[in-house]
Amino acid sequence: MTASILNPAVSGRRLAGYRGEATRHLTARTFAVVLAGGRGARLKELTKWRAKPAVPFAGQLRIIDFPLSNCVNSGIRHAAVLTQYKAQSLIRHVEHGWGFLAADLGEYIDVVPAQQQLDERWYSGTANAVFQNLDLIREAQPDHVLVLAADHVYKMDYGRMLADHVEARAQATVACIDVPRAAAHEFGVIGVDGDDHVTSFVEKPADPSAVSASDDRGERVLASMGIYVFDTGFLCEQLERDAADPASSHDFGRDLLPWLIGRHRLYAHRFARSCVNMVGDRPYWRDVGTIDAYWEANLDLTKVVPELNLYDDEWPILSRQAQLPPAKFVFDGDALRGTALDSVVSSGCIVSGATVRRSILFSKVRVNEGSLVEDSIVLPEVVVGRGVTLKRAVVDKRCVLPDGFTAGVRPDEDRARFHVTERGVVLVTPSMLDQQPR
Numbered sequence: 001m002t003a004s005i006l007n008p009a010v011s012g013r014r015l016a017g018y019r020g021e022a023t024r025h026l027t028a029r030t031f032a033v034v035l036a037g038g039r040g041a042r043l044k045e046l047t048k049w050r051a052k053p054a055v056p057f058a059g060q061l062r063i064i065d066f067p068l069s070n071c072v073n074s075g076i077r078h079a080a081v082l083t084q085y086k087a088q089s090l091i092r093h094v095e096h097g098w099g100f101l102a103a104d105l106g107e108y109i110d111v112v113p114a115q116q117q118l119d120e121r122w123y124s125g126t127a128n129a130v131f132q133n134l135d136l137i138r139e140a141q142p143d144h145v146l147v148l149a150a151d152h153v154y155k156m157d158y159g160r161m162l163a164d165h166v167e168a169r170a171q172a173t174v175a176c177i178d179v180p181r182a183a184a185h186e187f188g189v190i191g192v193d194g195d196d197h198v199t200s201f202v203e204k205p206a207d208p209s210a211v212s213a214s215d216d217r218g219e220r221v222l223a224s225m226g227i228y229v230f231d232t233g234f235l236c237e238q239l240e241r242d243a244a245d246p247a248s249s250h251d252f253g254r255d256l257l258p259w260l261i262g263r264h265r266l267y268a269h270r271f272a273r274s275c276v277n278m279v280g281d282r283p284y285w286r287d288v289g290t291i292d293a294y295w296e297a298n299l300d301l302t303k304v305v306p307e308l309n310l311y312d313d314e315w316p317i318l319s320r321q322a323q324l325p326p327a328k329f330v331f332d333g334d335a336l337r338g339t340a341l342d343s344v345v346s347s348g349c350i351v352s353g354a355t356v357r358r359s360i361l362f363s364k365v366r367v368n369e370g371s372l373v374e375d376s377i378v379l380p381e382v383v384v385g386r387g388v389t390l391k392r393a394v395v396d397k398r399c400v401l402p403d404g405f406t407a408g409v410r411p412d413e414d415r416a417r418f419h420v421t422e423r424g425v426v427l428v429t430p431s432m433l434d435q436q437p438r
Helices: 008-014 021-028 041-047 065-074 088-097 126-131 134-140 158-167 181-186 232-243 252-260 291-300 411-417
Strands: 030-035 078-083 108-113 144-149 172-180 188-192 198-203 220-231 266-270 328-330 339-341 350-352 355-357 372-374 389-391 393-395 426-428
Touching (some): 021 030, 021 158, 030 126, 030 134, 041 291, 065 158, 078 088, 088 108, 126 252, 158 266, 172 232, 172 252, 198 252, 220 266, 291 393, 389 393
Parallel strands (some): 078 108, 172 266
Antiparallel strands (some): 144 220, 172 220, 188 220
């Protein structure tokens, strides 16, 4: 971890050119609530034993590392991670990997399991999850509360969003991004006026053609990113009102935000204003909620110039880094040669007389003699036997692939044994191999 992140004073100097003193004051007085309780059912068996925010990404990271890194880089050093679904690996990751903040300066990231604090029910929606933990917010006494989804991949300066929230004199602000109209049914879709005040909010509209377009040709709409800023007192009032409404499902997108329209000052913050990772004129943001999207976002990192920049010292994505030996490639003969081409190979890996091409090997992967790994994502501690062929595959943690194993070569056989996506990506998990899943 860089010195700037370990030392808040250094971090402040580094980012001084990027945001002013007033913005740094806003982030210092902001409490972040990270909603990390979701299962992510569209990731199929990849989330059978872990919550979606705990899914490994980019060789050495977890998905939750992106919003947490954005918080730290933005100057927000007070946060609570709310967990629920199969959270043990997520809890362990945050506790072990994010304990570097200066506790003696009042900095912390708390992991908060669902505790049935108000009654015997678990969280019934995103708004209810925050409502059940209002005591944590009140204890921190922030001026603003930042509510974040924990399951998206992006780089964002939340300080810029906070500054826009204050400048607009909003009581609540929702971050939004342009998406194709055809994808509108997957998002909360926002309508705005000329000053970006929210005039409509439709959660996952069944008829995308009925929602307001954000471009002249009517091909794109403004979609909610699941990132919200609230004045603290206003948030507490609205959560208490929503909790008392028996007709509410207690969800920010379905209930709380639509109710505010026409009654209170709700503002739309456009992500391009605060994105730290632009791809041309387009801000980088990925919902890796399906196997195909997860595979594609990871494989993009093997390109010469990937869309997601993980080599930016000014905005590092931090994580728990295990103390492992460097990756090793062995044998250099005509019959056996250990090589990796256009690939990302993490610490602790050994490629022994095998070929890895356009793939990502997470930590402690062993690829044995005569094997070919191509266009594939291999999660930590997988053992690839001899003479194995993997093409367009995602292999879950701790799988042991026997000698001669194939995936991605014969589609009909793959469908009989594994999960195969619409794009032909094969998901292989330990339970599919009759191995212990954990």
